[in-house]
Amino acid sequence: MLSGASIIKRNIVRDVLSAPQQVQPCGVDLTLRRVLNWTSPATIDFDNSRRQAAKTLELPFCPEKEVVTLSKGSYLVEFNETVHIPLDCMGQIFVRSSLWRSGALLTAGVIDAGYDGALGALLDVRNPTGIVLSRNAKLGQITLHRLEEKVAGYSGIYQFSQSTLGRDGSPRSD
Numbered sequence: 001m002l003s004g005a006s007i008i009k010r011n012i013v014r015d016v017l018s019a020p021q022q023v024q025p026c027g028v029d030l031t032l033r034r035v036l037n038w039t040s041p042a043t044i045d046f047d048n049s050r051r052q053a054a055k056t057l058e059l060p061f062c063p064e065k066e067v068v069t070l071s072k073g074s075y076l077v078e079f080n081e082t083v084h085i086p087l088d089c090m091g092q093i094f095v096r097s098s099l100w101r102s103g104a105l106l107t108a109g110v111i112d113a114g115y116d117g118a119l120g121a122l123l124d125v126r127n128p129t130g131i132v133l134s135r136n137a138k139l140g141q142i143t144l145h146r147l148e149e150k151v152a153g154y155s156g157i158y159q160f161s162q163s164t165l166g167r168d169g170s171p172r173s174d
Contacts, residue, residue, distance in 0.1 A: 001026060001143060001144065001145055001146070002089070002143075002144040002145075002146070003025060003026065004022075004023040004024045004025060004026065004027050004028050005023055007023075007027065007028050007142070007144055008023055008028060010086070011084065012083060012084055012085065012086065012089070012144060013028045013081050013082075013083055013142060014081065014082045014083065014084065015080055015081050015082050016028065016080075016081055017031055017080055017136060022138070024141055026141075026143055027094075027141040027142050027143040027144070028081070028141065028142050029096065029138040029140070029141050030079040030080075030081050030093065030119060030138070030139060030140040030141065030142055031079060031080045031081065031136045031137065031138055031139070032077060032078075032079065032080070032133055032134075032135060032136055032137045032138075032139055033077075033078045033079055033080040033136075034058055034059075034077070034078050035058070035059045035068050035070065035075050035076070035077055035078075035123070035133070036056040036057065036058050036059065036075065036076040036077075036078070037056060037057050037059055037075060037076075038054045038055070038056055038074075038076065039054070039055045039056060039057050040054050040055040041054060042054035048157075053165060056076060056165065059075075061135050065134075066134060066135040067132050067133060067134050067135070068132070068133050068135075069130060069131075069132050070123075070125050070130055070131050070132075070133065071125065071130045072125050072126065072127065072128055072129075072130060073124075073125055074122060074123070074124050074125075075122075075123045075124075075125070076120055076121075076122065076123070076164060077106075077120060077121055077122075077123045077139060078118060078119070078120045078163060078164050079118075079119045079120065079121075079139075079140070080136065081119060081142075082116075082117060082118055082119065082162075083111065083115065083116070083117070083119060083142070084115075084116045085111055085112065085113055085114060085115045085116070085144070085154075086113065086114075087113050087114050087150040087151055087152075087153050088113065088146060088147050088149065088150045088151075089113055089144045089145060089146055089147060090110055090111060090112060090113055090144070090145050090147060091110070091111030091115070091142055091143070091144055091145075092108075092110065092111065092142070092143050092144075092145065093106065093108040093111070093119070093121055093140045093141070093142050093143075094106075094140060094141050094142075094143065095107075095139070095140055096138055096139060096140055096141055098138075099139055099140075102127060102131055103125065103126045103127025103128075103131065104123060104124065104125045104126060104127060104131050105123070105124040105126065106121045106122070106123055106124075106139055106140045107121060107122045107124065108120070108121035108122065108140075111142070112153070112154035113147060113150075113151045113153050113154065114151070114152070114153020114154040114155070115153075115154040115158070115159065116159060116160055117158055117159060117160050117161040117162070118158075118161050118162055118163050118164055119142070119164070120163075120164030121139075121140060123139070
């Protein structure tokens with residue numbers, strides 16, 4: 001497992017708002033960029049020939065306080081930070097304890113070796129009275145695990161995306 005300092009030093013997690021406040025011993029904290037709500041069903045299949053993403057609507061932050069109030073339910077959250085996962089690593093996102101202690105869970109899939117782009121997760125608010133999130137709130141922590149060898153890497157539709165909704169970016173020139 002890579003340390004948080006190593007993840008930042010190797011430029012694996014990018015667009016960090018404040019490294020001193022986000023670097024943790026075992027990873028890097030991820031901060032809230034925006035919250036989306038689903039407005040249509042999605043289609044998921046085996047070979048992606050009929051795949052269709054659900055439509056979403058961004059929930060606005062209250063302009064005066066820079067907060068968003070969420071009722072009990074599920075939401076798509078996007079983080080400010082982006083990643084460039086090396087070919088010999090995989091990423092994983094965990095919920096921060098302050099979030100689950102407030103009655104909300106964060107779930108995300110494996111971040112494949114070679115993935116370059118935006119990060120998002122499913123936010124499941126279980127607190128019956130809801131939750132209030134500030135813009136840039138620390139919600140999760142990304143950790144990186146080393147693979148025993150380099151692999152070909154991710155090449156799906158989310159590669160180089162600037163949002164969790166699909167390809168909308170172009171390869172970075174490093």
